[in-house]
Amino acid sequence: MQELTLKQTLNSLSGFIPETVLIATVIVCLFLDLILRKKSVIVAVAGIVGLLVSGYFAYLQFGMREVIFTGMAVVDPFAVFFKILFVVSTIFVIIFTISSKEIQESTHHNEHVYLMVAMALGAFLMASASNMIMMYLSLETVSISSYILSGYTKRIKRSSEAAMKYVIYGAASSGIMIYGMSLIYGFTGSMNIYEISAILAKSAVTGNPVIVMSIIMILAGFGYKISSVPFHFWTPDVYEGAPVPVTAFLAVTSSAAGFAVMIRFFAVTFLQNNILLNGKLQIIPGINWTEIIVVLSVASMIIGNFTAVWQQSVKRMLAYSSIAQGGYIMLGMTMATQQGLTAMLVYLMGYLFMTLGAFYVVILVANKVDSDELVDMRGFGYKSPVIAVFMAVFMFSLAGIPSTVGFVGKFYLFSALIESNMVWLALVAVLNSVVSLFFYIKVLKYMFLMKPEEELTPKYQYGIGNYAVLLLLALPVMFFGLYFAPLVKIAEYSAILIGLK
Amino acid sequence: MLELNYFLVLSALLFSIGVVGVLVRRNAMIIFMCIELMLNAINISLVAFSSFLGNDSGQIFVFFVLTVAAAEAAVGLAIVISLFRNKESLDIDKINILKW
Amino acid sequence: MNIETIIFLVFGITAVVSAVLMVTRKNPIISAIFLILNFFTVAVIYLLLKAQFIAIIQVLVYMGAIMVLFLFVIMLLNLKENKKPSEYSFKKITAILISILLALLLGTSVYFGFQGKQMNEVAEKIGTAESLGRTLFTTYSFHVLAAGMLLLAAIVGAVMLAKKKFE
Numbered sequence: 001m002q003e004l005t006l007k008q009t010l011n012s013l014s015g016f017i018p019e020t021v022l023i024a025t026v027i028v029c030l031f032l033d034l035i036l037r038k039k040s041v042i043v044a045v046a047g048i049v050g051l052l053v054s055g056y057f058a059y060l061q062f063g064m065r066e067v068i069f070t071g072m073a074v075v076d077p078f079a080v081f082f083k084i085l086f087v088v089s090t091i092f093v094i095i096f097t098i099s100s101k102e103i104q105e106s107t108h109h110n111e112h113v114y115l116m117v118a119m120a121l122g123a124f125l126m127a128s129a130s131n132m133i134m135m136y137l138s139l140e141t142v143s144i145s146s147y148i149l150s151g152y153t154k155r156i157k158r159s160s161e162a163a164m165k166y167v168i169y170g171a172a173s174s175g176i177m178i179y180g181m182s183l184i185y186g187f188t189g190s191m192n193i194y195e196i197s198a199i200l201a202k203s204a205v206t207g208n209p210v211i212v213m214s215i216i217m218i219l220a221g222f223g224y225k226i227s228s229v230p231f232h233f234w235t236p237d238v239y240e241g242a243p244v245p246v247t248a249f250l251a252v253t254s255s256a257a258g259f260a261v262m263i264r265f266f267a268v269t270f271l272q273n274n275i276l277l278n279g280k281l282q283i284i285p286g287i288n289w290t291e292i293i294v295v296l297s298v299a300s301m302i303i304g305n306f307t308a309v310w311q312q313s314v315k316r317m318l319a320y321s322s323i324a325q326g327g328y329i330m331l332g333m334t335m336a337t338q339q340g341l342t343a344m345l346v347y348l349m350g351y352l353f354m355t356l357g358a359f360y361v362v363i364l365v366a367n368k369v370d371s372d373e374l375v376d377m378r379g380f381g382y383k384s385p386v387i388a389v390f391m392a393v394f395m396f397s398l399a400g401i402p403s404t405v406g407f408v409g410k411f412y413l414f415s416a417l418i419e420s421n422m423v424w425l426a427l428v429a430v431l432n433s434v435v436s437l438f439f440y441i442k443v444l445k446y447m448f449l450m451k452p453e454e455e456l457t458p459k460y461q462y463g464i465g466n467y468a469v470l471l472l473l474a475l476p477v478m479f480f481g482l483y484f485a486p487l488v489k490i491a492e493y494s495a496i497l498i499g500l501k
Numbered sequence: 502m503l504e505l506n507y508f509l510v511l512s513a514l515l516f517s518i519g520v521v522g523v524l525v526r527r528n529a530m531i532i533f534m535c536i537e538l539m540l541n542a543i544n545i546s547l548v549a550f551s552s553f554l555g556n557d558s559g560q561i562f563v564f565f566v567l568t569v570a571a572a573e574a575a576v577g578l579a580i581v582i583s584l585f586r587n588k589e590s591l592d593i594d595k596i597n598i599l600k601w
Numbered sequence: 602m603n604i605e606t607i608i609f610l611v612f613g614i615t616a617v618v619s620a621v622l623m624v625t626r627k628n629p630i631i632s633a634i635f636l637i638l639n640f641f642t643v644a645v646i647y648l649l650l651k652a653q654f655i656a657i658i659q660v661l662v663y664m665g666a667i668m669v670l671f672l673f674v675i676m677l678l679n680l681k682e683n684k685k686p687s688e689y690s691f692k693k694i695t696a697i698l699i700s701i702l703l704a705l706l707l708g709t710s711v712y713f714g715f716q717g718k719q720m721n722e723v724a725e726k727i728g729t730a731e732s733l734g735r736t737l738f739t740t741y742s743f744h745v746l747a748a749g750m751l752l753l754a755a756i757v758g759a760v761m762l763a764k765k766k767f768e
Contacts (some may be wrong), residue, residue: 009742023750030757069743111761118754125747133562133744140569141751144576148758151580160584163762167577168532172523175539178566179516182543182559186509186550186715191558210714213707503605505718508650509711511613515620515639517704522624524696530629530675534636537667538620541643544655546711552650552728555721557736560728561744563655564737567662568748572755574667578674579762585678586765 012068015075018058018083022121025050029114036109043110044094047117051094055087071192073128081345081494082127082260085352089252090120092356095469096245101367103243106153116249119145123257130268132181132191135261136174139225142257143170146250150242162241169224169234177221183214184269193268200284201272215270215289219296222265225258226326227319229299239319244366247315248359251322252352259329259348263341266293267497271336283336294334294425300327301432308439314362315372317439318355321398324436325351331413331429335420338495343416345491347409350397350480354406357394357473361387368460374446381448384460388447390470395440397477400433404481412488508549515542527592529584533577540570609649616642629675633668640664651720652728 013020025047032043061083064075097103097112122141129135147170151163185191187210188199205211223231239247270289272282283290304324311317329351332344362372364387369376381388397404410433417426480487519542522535544563551559616639623635640663647656726732737745 012743026750026753030753070740072741072743108761111757115754115758118750121750133558133565133741134747136562137565137569137744137747137751140573141747141754144569144572144751144758145754147576147580148754148762151583151762154583154762155587157587160580160587163580164529164584167573167580168523168529168536171533171536171573171577172520172539175519175536175543178562179539179543179546182547182550182562183711185559185562186546186554189550189554189556191562208714209706209710213710502603502719503609503649505715506712507609507613508646509715510708511616511646513707513711514617514704517700517707518617518620518624520703521697521700524700525693526624528629530671531624531632534629534632534671535624537663538623538636538639541640541663544659545643545646548647548650548652548655552652552724553718553721555723555727557727557733560652560655560733561737561741563652564658564733565744565748567658569751571662571667572752574670575759576755576762578670579759581674582678582763 008070012070015061015064015066015068016073018054018061019121019124021050021054021057022117022124025054026114026117026121029110029117033110033114039104039109041098043113044098047094047113048091050117051087051091051120055084058083058087067130071194072131072134073125074130075128076497077494078264078497079128079260081490082256083124085256085349086120086123086127086253089249089256089352089356090116092360092469092473093245093249093253096248096356096360096363099367099463099466099469100243100245100363102153102363103245106243107155108152112149112152112246115145115149119149119249120253123253123260126257127260127264129261130193130264132185132193135265136178136181139177139221139257139261140174142225142254143174146170146246146254149246149249150238152246153243158241159243162238165241166234166238169231173220173224173231176217180214180217180219180221183210183217187211187214193265197269197271197284200269200287205287206285211287215287215292218265219292222258222262223296226255226262226330227323228296228326228330229303229323230296232300232303232323235323236316236319239322240313240315240372244315244359244363244372247318248356248363251318251355251359255322255326256348256352259344263333263344264497266333267336267341290334290336293330297327297330297334298425298428300324300330301429302327305432305435305439309435309442311439312374313372314365314374314377314443317374317443318358318362321436321439322355324432325355325398327432328410328413328429331417331425334425335416335422337416337420338492339416339419340413341495342488342491343409343412345494346412346484346488349487349491350405350409350477353473353476353480354394354397354404357390357470357477358398360470360473361391361394364462364466374443377443377446378450379452380446380460381444382451383458384462386467387460387462387470388444390474391447392444393474393477395443397481399437399440401437402481403478405477405484405487406481408481408484408487505549505553509546512542512546512549515539515545529581529592533574533581537570537574540566605649608645612642612645612649616646630672633671633675636671637664637668640668650728651724654728654730654733 029043029047061080066075122138125138147167151160153159188196190196227235270287301324304320308317308320332340397406400406400410414426519535519539547559547563619635619639623632626632644656644659
């Protein structure tokens with residue numbers, strides 16, 4: 001443990017510019033809000049500008065491979081990939097809040113903007129943390145901001161209920177996680193994941209119950225963030241109760257951040273670094289964490305997809321769908337290969353656009369009918385055909401129909417599985433995709449085929465801005481679905497973590 | 502002499518009692534207290550490891566656990582207050598608009 | 602049996618008993634008071650572990666700040682005591698069984714996993730305010746920064762959620 005000198009701090013700060021910009025953005029937005037004292041787009045615009053600047057600096061970091069703040073965080077293409085993903089999703093969600101009736105009619109002014117930026121900052125730190133204390137702190141930054149955001153519309157009972165359930169689950173599972181971390185610390189005497197990995201590789205850990213317990217306990221914390229199955233109980237309720245833009249934010253940014261920290265933790269700590277055998281990274285002997293992940297992933301896919309079929313609320317259905325999608329993404333970790341990681345990143349990038357798009361349509365529908373039930377979507381295809389067609393694109397992509405980005409992600413995942421001889425797992429995943437098709441299509445059935453009791457004549461009017469945002473989300477879904485080479489190339493480049501060669 | 506595993510067993514016991522509380526109790530305030538108890542148990546094992554290994558990272562971790570616990574308690578209690586204004590009850594069995 | 606072991610046994614048993622009482626009491630105020638007792642005994646355990654600064658922080662922050670906040674909210678909300686007798690449902694009994702299993706599993710694995718370790722001689726030095734402060738503001742300065750952001754978000758959120766009306 002070396003001491004940090006002033007020179008090292010200054011050097012580290014040069015690798016810390018995107019985060020610094022975000023901190024400045026939070027403070028600027030806070031003061032703007034205090035000065036304006038009313039609802040205003042200015043704060044949202046300031047937040048978006050700050051995020052764009054931060055995203056630009058993050059983009060400049062592409063290619064950097066550095067350890068900053070004496071090993072507390074790293075800057076590598078993997079972290080930068082996630083930072084850009086968080087910037088994109090946060091900007092979209094802030095735009096969503098401008099057009100969401102729920103947020104605009106709440107009693108607050110503009111707190112959601114800087115809470116979202118603070119959450120993005122936490123997500124940035126999660127993606128780059130290489131120290132267990134930092135992982136815990138950044139995870140809690142994201143969690144605390146999301147507890148507040150899910151209780152944002154406090155006059156509405158179900159929103160404060162959702163916040164209550166979220167805070168109880170969140171606090172308990174992060175507590176379980178740090179118990180696991182404390183056991184690993186006690187076993188190895190270090191908080192740095194690179195040092196832990198080196199120590200574990202040297203010591204014989206085969207069958208040591210302490211390590212197995214700690215892996216399971218740490219998975220409780222990460223699993224709660226990505227809403228993987230045994231830790232998913234909060235997901236449907238919080239997704240249903242929270243305002244829709246917040247739900248979209250939780251589904252995308254929060255769970256992507258969970259994946260970022262989980263991949264870094266497991267890939268760095270429990271793989272023998274720098275040892276490649278037949279193109280496969282070697283798991284530290286005696287720690288079969290990939291088997292635990294297989295179980296979680298299969299359970300998430302099956303429970304997520306089969307429960308989603310019965311849901312009557314679109315938000316609840318999307319909640320179970322995101323549990324299932326999380327299961328697919330986790331498949332990429334089960335084989336501990338570079339290909340698996342690449343497929344995960346491709347999938348996450350696609351997941352970002354299609355999920356945000358689906359939630360934006362839910363916001364637009366809820367603005368008109370004040371409901372998120374499937375029944376109230378009847379006839380939407382006649383009242384607003386353009387938006388319904390966009391919804392069809394996002395639903396097809398989530399189901400994994402060819403020529404959408406969802407298909408590309410699934411294709412890469414399944415082919416990576418088959419290449420590492422896990423055919424049965426690929427088969428389970430394909431069967432699950434077939435089931436998922438059923439409930440994604442059900443939304444379209446309600447929109448296009450079923451007619452409501454009232455008349456269809458007064459068509460819903462939407463502003464040009466709403467269509468523009470939808471187009472911005474749908475274009476990448478279509479574009480990357482057909483021309484996926486650049487996306488795959490970036491993902492391949494980003495899948496190389498520091499320490500894993 | 503005191504050994505490391507005495508402290509660890511104490512920590513494991515307190516942690517499990519906290520888990521029972523979170524699972525069994527229905528009053529939101531008491532659930533929050535049980536979570537504080539869990540965090541406290543974790544702090545014991547972190548401090549024990551830190552002292553027995555002669556490494557101060559563990560005690561620094563305790564610091565941040567305390568910080569987060571305070572922040573979480575503040576936010577959690579604010580949510581309790583806003584929920585109580587809506588529902589006049591803290592029994593989480595009565596918090597049932599959403600179906601868990 | 603030396604004096605340290607006796608102190609450990611006395612305060613360790615008090616900690617467990619007060620924790621059990623905290624979980625089983627119906628009235629939240631009595632629970633809170635047992636939790637304060639538990640925090641106090643844990644502070645003594647920290648002193649046994651030669652972590653003097655953490656022990657003081659435990660008393661100041663946990664007992665002085667967090668628990669006062671809890672008591673304040675309980676009194677503010679004026680919770681009525683739950684009069685109905687507690688029933689033992691299937692769910693409750695499974696929860697208790699699971700937790701006993703957890704305690705056994707955790708307890709045995711840490712008991713046998715970390716046997717025969719003796720207190721490190723530098724323990725006395727690292728527990729002081731001076732040494733911890735030095736580490737905190739040099740090696741871990743990055744974390745202090747992140748914790749600052751977390752507290753800012755929590756302050757904004759707590760005020761926003763608990764305030765009756767925003768004007």
